[in-house]
Amino acid sequence: MSQPDKTNTQPPRPAPGGAQPGASFHFDANLPLDERFDVVVAGGGPAGVAAAAAAAREGAKTLLVEASGCLGGMGTAALVPSWAPFGDGQKIIYRGLAERIFRQCRAAMPHIAADRLDWVPIDPEYLKRVYDALVQEHGVEVLFHTRLASVWRGRRGDMDGGVIMLTGKSGLSAVKAGVYIDCTGDADLAAWAGAPTGTGDGPEIKPMPATLCFMLCNVDTGAYERGPALGVNNPGSPIHAIVDSGLYPLIDDTHIIGNILAPGVVGFNAGHLYEVDGTDPATVSRGMAAGRAKAAQFRDALARFHPEAFGRAFLVETAPLMGIRDSRRVTGDYMLTADDYMKRRTFPDEIARNCYYLDVHPASPRESRGIKAFEKFQQGTFCYGPGESHGIPYRCLTPRGLRNVLVAGRCISADRAVQSSVRVMPACLATGEAAGAAAAIAADRHGGDVRAVDVAGLRARLRGHGAWLPET
Ligand SMILES: Cc1cc2nc3c(=O)[nH]c(=O)nc-3n(C[C@H](O)[C@H](O)[C@H](O)COP(=O)(O)OP(=O)(O)OC[C@H]3O[C@@H](n4cnc5c(N)ncnc54)[C@H](O)[C@@H]3O)c2cc1C
Structure with a gap:
C-alpha cells in the first residue's frame, strides 16, 4: 500500500472524551491490503444489510463490515422492540427487500394479526437470523467484530483510489473497493473521507437523546x-x-x-x-x-x-448497543427538508417513499418538560393522512465532494426534523436497497462514479425487485 502523505491523511479527530485537545500522532504502517471487492458496506444495520444484499444481487462482489457480532443494528443489538408502520394507511409503501424482511418477521409473531402493518414487535434473535440468511443468499462476505477505523483518501483527495482501514482481532488491515457505502448510522466513513456533515440543528440544538432499550x-x-x-x-x-x-x-x-x-x-x-x-x-x-x-x-x-x-x-x-437516534448527518447533493415533508414532495430521482411522522425527541431535559404540548403538536400537525407520502431523492445518498461513496440509513442528507422521520427502519431498508443497487451499477459501468448512474434505470431496477416508486 502506498504511504499517506500529509495532504492525504484524514484530519486528526478529537480525542475521545476531549483528552489532550490538539495532540495528534502520525505513524507509518504496512498493512495487508484486500482489493477483491467491488462494493464495501460499512455498518450492518437495516440499511447496511439491504445495501449489501442489493449490491451482491446485482452481481457486485460485496463485503459487509459490522462492528458488533450480529446484523440489524438498532433493531437487534440495540433491542429497539418494534417496526415503525410499513403502510401509509392504505397500502405497504416500503416494499422490495423491506417488505420481504417485514413479512418474515411478522409471520414469526403468532400473537400478532397476520395483516398488521403498524408497530409489529421485533424478536431480535429471529431478526438476526433473517438478516444472516439474506446476505448469505446473495453471497455477501460478512466480517463481524470488525470496525471501520479510518480512511486514507486517494490522490484526488477523496475516496477515489482511497482505502478504508479496518480493525479487528487480526489487527489493522486495509480494503480498497470500487464503491463504498456508509451505513454506520453516524456517517463515519463519509465524514472521515471529507464529506460535509451536520449534527443537531446548528450550534443551538443538539442531537436528539439516546435510549438504552x-x-x-x-x-x-x-x-x-x-x-x-x-x-x-x-x-x-x-x-x-x-x-x-x-x-x-x-x-x-x-x-x-x-x-x-x-x-x-x-x-x-x-x-x-x-x-x-x-x-x-x-x-x-x-x-x-x-x-x-x-x-x-x-x-x-x-x-x-x-x-x-x-x-x-x-x-x-x-441492549449491548446504545440506541442512537441522531448523530452526524451527511450533506449530500440534495438535503431533504421538513418543507419537502410538509408539501408531500415528489422528485424525479426518488428512490424510495416515506410516510412515517416527524418524530423529533427533545434535545435536552428542559425541552422534555414541554413534551406533552410537543406531542400534541406533533401528532396533530405532522402526521400524514391515509395514502400520503413523500419521495427520497437519490441525491440524498450522494455525499458532496465524494465520487465513489454513497450513504444510506439514518445519516442520509436530511435536516434534523425530517431525519426524525426517515430514520425509521422501513425507510432505512429502502434507502439501503437503493444505495446497494446503485453502487453495483457504478462499480460495474462507471468506474465507481455514483453520479454517472442512470437514475431512471436504477428506479426501473428497484421496481423490478418490487419497490413502490410511483411515476413522478
Ligand atoms: C431508541 C430508539 C428507538 C427507535 N424506535 C424505532 C421504532 O420503533 N421503529 C423503527 O422502525 N425505528 C425505530 N428507531 C430508528 C431505527 O431503529 C434506526 O434509526 C435505524 O435502525 C437506523 O438504521 P441504520 O442501518 O442507518 O443504522 P443502525 O441501525 O444504527 O446500524 C448501524 C450499524 O453500523 C455498525 N457500525 C457503526 N459504526 C461502525 C463502524 N465504524 N464500523 C463498522 N460498523 C459500524 C453498528 O454496530 C450498527 O450495527 C429507533 C431508534 C432508536 C435509537
Missing part, C-alpha cells in the same frame, strides 16, 4: 394487555404516577413504549439519555452505565405501579 421477562402478558396502555398519551398510564412519585429519580420523563415480544417477554424503548454523542465513545460509555441503572429503575417502578403485570418481572437484558 431493555427486555423484561416473567411478565404476566395477559395482565399487561388487559391493563392500562403504558404510552404517555394515556392519562391512566402508570408512567405518570411513576414520574410524579419522585421515587425513581432516574425516570425523569414519560417516554415509554412496551411491546410483547414473546410469552412473558416485553421489550421496552423507555426513557431518554441526554448528552450522548454517538460519535464519542466517552459519552456513549457513560450513557451505557446510566441506561442500565435507568432500566433497573423501570423494572422496580413498573413492579410497584403495575404489579398485576410486572410484580414478578425480571430485567433479563439491556
Whole structure:
C-alpha cells in the first residue's frame, strides 16, 4: 500500500472524551491490503444489510463490515422492540427487500394479526437470523467484530483510489473497493473521507437523546394487555404516577413504549439519555452505565405501579448497543427538508417513499418538560393522512465532494426534523436497497462514479425487485 502523505491523511479527530485537545500522532504502517471487492458496506444495520444484499444481487462482489457480532443494528443489538408502520394507511409503501424482511418477521409473531402493518414487535434473535440468511443468499462476505477505523483518501483527495482501514482481532488491515457505502448510522466513513456533515440543528440544538432499550421477562402478558396502555398519551398510564412519585429519580420523563415480544417477554424503548454523542465513545460509555441503572429503575417502578403485570418481572437484558437516534448527518447533493415533508414532495430521482411522522425527541431535559404540548403538536400537525407520502431523492445518498461513496440509513442528507422521520427502519431498508443497487451499477459501468448512474434505470431496477416508486 502506498504511504499517506500529509495532504492525504484524514484530519486528526478529537480525542475521545476531549483528552489532550490538539495532540495528534502520525505513524507509518504496512498493512495487508484486500482489493477483491467491488462494493464495501460499512455498518450492518437495516440499511447496511439491504445495501449489501442489493449490491451482491446485482452481481457486485460485496463485503459487509459490522462492528458488533450480529446484523440489524438498532433493531437487534440495540433491542429497539418494534417496526415503525410499513403502510401509509392504505397500502405497504416500503416494499422490495423491506417488505420481504417485514413479512418474515411478522409471520414469526403468532400473537400478532397476520395483516398488521403498524408497530409489529421485533424478536431480535429471529431478526438476526433473517438478516444472516439474506446476505448469505446473495453471497455477501460478512466480517463481524470488525470496525471501520479510518480512511486514507486517494490522490484526488477523496475516496477515489482511497482505502478504508479496518480493525479487528487480526489487527489493522486495509480494503480498497470500487464503491463504498456508509451505513454506520453516524456517517463515519463519509465524514472521515471529507464529506460535509451536520449534527443537531446548528450550534443551538443538539442531537436528539439516546435510549438504552431493555427486555423484561416473567411478565404476566395477559395482565399487561388487559391493563392500562403504558404510552404517555394515556392519562391512566402508570408512567405518570411513576414520574410524579419522585421515587425513581432516574425516570425523569414519560417516554415509554412496551411491546410483547414473546410469552412473558416485553421489550421496552423507555426513557431518554441526554448528552450522548454517538460519535464519542466517552459519552456513549457513560450513557451505557446510566441506561442500565435507568432500566433497573423501570423494572422496580413498573413492579410497584403495575404489579398485576410486572410484580414478578425480571430485567433479563439491556441492549449491548446504545440506541442512537441522531448523530452526524451527511450533506449530500440534495438535503431533504421538513418543507419537502410538509408539501408531500415528489422528485424525479426518488428512490424510495416515506410516510412515517416527524418524530423529533427533545434535545435536552428542559425541552422534555414541554413534551406533552410537543406531542400534541406533533401528532396533530405532522402526521400524514391515509395514502400520503413523500419521495427520497437519490441525491440524498450522494455525499458532496465524494465520487465513489454513497450513504444510506439514518445519516442520509436530511435536516434534523425530517431525519426524525426517515430514520425509521422501513425507510432505512429502502434507502439501503437503493444505495446497494446503485453502487453495483457504478462499480460495474462507471468506474465507481455514483453520479454517472442512470437514475431512471436504477428506479426501473428497484421496481423490478418490487419497490413502490410511483411515476413522478
Ligand atoms: C431508541 C430508539 C428507538 C427507535 N424506535 C424505532 C421504532 O420503533 N421503529 C423503527 O422502525 N425505528 C425505530 N428507531 C430508528 C431505527 O431503529 C434506526 O434509526 C435505524 O435502525 C437506523 O438504521 P441504520 O442501518 O442507518 O443504522 P443502525 O441501525 O444504527 O446500524 C448501524 C450499524 O453500523 C455498525 N457500525 C457503526 N459504526 C461502525 C463502524 N465504524 N464500523 C463498522 N460498523 C459500524 C453498528 O454496530 C450498527 O450495527 C429507533 C431508534 C432508536 C435509537
